[in-house]
Amino acid sequence: MSTAPTGAAAQAWSDVLTWRAPDASRMESTRIQVSGARIKAAGRIVAAATASRPAFSAYYDLQTDDVGAAKRVGLRVSAPERERQLSIARDEENMWLVSSSQGETRAAFDGALDVDMVLSPFFNALPIRRIGLHRGSETVTVPVIYVSLPQMELTAETISYRSVDGGSAIEVRSPVAQTTVTVDDTGFLLTYPGLAERI
Numbered sequence: 001m002s003t004a005p006t007g008a009a010a011q012a013w014s015d016v017l018t019w020r021a022p023d024a025s026r027m028e029s030t031r032i033q034v035s036g037a038r039i040k041a042a043g044r045i046v047a048a049a050t051a052s053r054p055a056f057s058a059y060y061d062l063q064t065d066d067v068g069a070a071k072r073v074g075l076r077v078s079a080p081e082r083e084r085q086l087s088i089a090r091d092e093e094n095m096w097l098v099s100s101s102q103g104e105t106r107a108a109f110d111g112a113l114d115v116d117m118v119l120s121p122f123f124n125a126l127p128i129r130r131i132g133l134h135r136g137s138e139t140v141t142v143p144v145i146y147v148s149l150p151q152m153e154l155t156a157e158t159i160s161y162r163s164v165d166g167g168s169a170i171e172v173r174s175p176v177a178q179t180t181v182t183v184d185d186t187g188f189l190l191t192y193p194g195l196a197e198r199i
Contacts, residue, residue: 026048071090074086109156128183134187
């Protein structure tokens with residue numbers, strides 16, 4: 001398991017983070033470049049077919065702004081029947097432009113500054129790092145753009161976070177789970193019970 005640099009070197013660093021699902025039917029690997037609160041990431045989720053969804057692979061790239069809020073997310077999902085692409089970008093008025101094969105729409109998503117992608121432990125790090133939940137005790141509820149996979153449907157949702165044990169563990173209430181995750185000292189997830197563990 002890799003660890004981020006400490007001290008002055010911690011201001012800018014890069015790594016590849018990889019998680020696997022407990023049932024070994026799904027993995028996610030993400031290359032991250034961190035500069036202060038800013039994150040640039042390119043990752044891939046690969047999932048075998050289950051009783052409720054087909055096999056798929058999802059490629060994403062993310063850029064945040066200087067405070068760690070999502071600025072742009074590109075997504076391409078390949079499933080047996082087809083491949084689809086989606087792009088969402090936040091402007092200076094905190095409105096989101098959604099571009100897909102169906103055209104373009106503009107929406108506020110209840111003021112969301114973060115994007116959360118179902119099945120992805122990586123995207124949980126965005127509000128955790130932006131708010132500093134990994135550095136101390138705090139309870140917050142944040143609006144997010146929730147992305148379903150492999151359907152690529154976007155909905156406005158809220159997720160609640162409560163940091164415990166000085167921030168090394170965080171209780172999460174999302175549209176699909178209520179659990180306690182663990183994070184490293186940079187705010188990136190180590191474990192998400194039932195979903196993924198970092199390797």
